Amino acid sequence: MTKNDILRLLEAYKDGGITKEDAAESLSKAAFEDMGFANVDHSREARQGFPEVVYAAGKTKEQVLAILQSLAAASDGSLLATRASREQYDFVKAEMPEAEYDEEARAIYVRRAKPVGAPPEDEAHEILIITAGTSDIPVAAEARLTAELYGNRVKTLYDCGVAGIHRLAAHEDEIRHARVIICIAGMEGALASVIGGLASGPVIAVPTSVGYGAALHGVTALLSMLSSCAAGVSVVNIDNGFGAGVLASKINRLN
Template sequence: MLQDIKDGKLSVEEGTEKLKDLPYKELGFAKIDNHREMRVGYPEVIYCQGKTVEQVKQIIEFMATKNNNILGTRASEEMYEAVKEICPEAEYNKLARTITVKKKEIEVPDTYIAVVTAGTSDIPVAEEAAVTAEILGNKVERIFDVGVAGIHRLFNRLDLIRGAKVVVVIAGMEGALASVVGGLVDKPVIAVPTSVGYGANFGGLSALLCMLNSCASGISVVNIDNGFGAGYSASMINKL
């Protein structure tokens, strides 16, 4: 914006108008952090769960005026339908429960992020990670259902996994896949425990503890079912 003012493409008055929303925009029920991309490199992301349909719609309606790509996580289809009324270009990933609005092209690195799941039941969390990484400007390779119960499936995709700059490993049950992958690759591994599993899985606690106690080096662990956190961190690593 400052360069546009310097080049005469934008008047000082127009620039001043844009600056009025910094550092945040007050909507009453929310304060939109317009300064975040300047501070941390990525714009604010909307956690939709717990918000009303109208709140999500109003937040996205304002954010769309800033010409940034928009990501809403844990969103319902009802929220998506409301958003589509004001942003026809909005897209909904039913598995990931994400709303994305692409307002600008982002330069994508030549490197890629591998998103790996132990089972098919882990795919919703994996999709949240993948969609997050993609809207933040990354190439993603999805490798699904290669868990330790049939470990030969993992070995068949090992070249693709090893070629990634960072690997996101998503597993429920006992969460062993993260340790296996961590012992086979020379890249950072972000482990995501999921709440997939029977009673003694304790809603993902068994997988979380397994991943935290892994003897394989280079593994970092995010919260249970936190595909977004993994995708975001993977993007930061991929763009270093």
């Protein structure tokens, strides 16, 4: 529930359109809704500018649908469920025809009005997403979809890793002028340091679980990125494209 929603509610009570009991119930739901299996945070949009996002992995298709329906009823904002299966999507789609599925991002989403406070969609407020390899694209797609739903303009550069660094050199100007960069890499994660040394803006590094045995399912890339000698590089968790997309959006909103 946004501030405007609260004002409309108070005006409706003042005009006699609803009872004080109805107003109290609506305001109580503004904090969170206890669904038994989940406490849905309906005040998150007012705090952060975007409704609560559902992590679908580990939830039943019935739970994913119920949470999305609750969020849809309480907000006019876009909805997102990350790490969702096609089975979960098909179940949601039957009850929510407006729901869409991004196969690359593995996410269910409902695109609605542009969020309040979203940055201008111009080159000066563009988020640049770079992957080391093609295998990193699913994580990049999650970051891209998240940032787009938060109202950002996003550009992607895929398969630009250090194994063929001339591919990265072709985009040096874009890297130097990007407002914020999301750098996604598995294996040894070296790309984050290279990008960090070229970029003028902040770099959000995302280690992925891509790689052979000693890559340790992303731990090697994570430690490499945390140990980067390049200044201005921050690191999110392994495969956490969503977290990178949110953080990039927050940075992109800053004046």
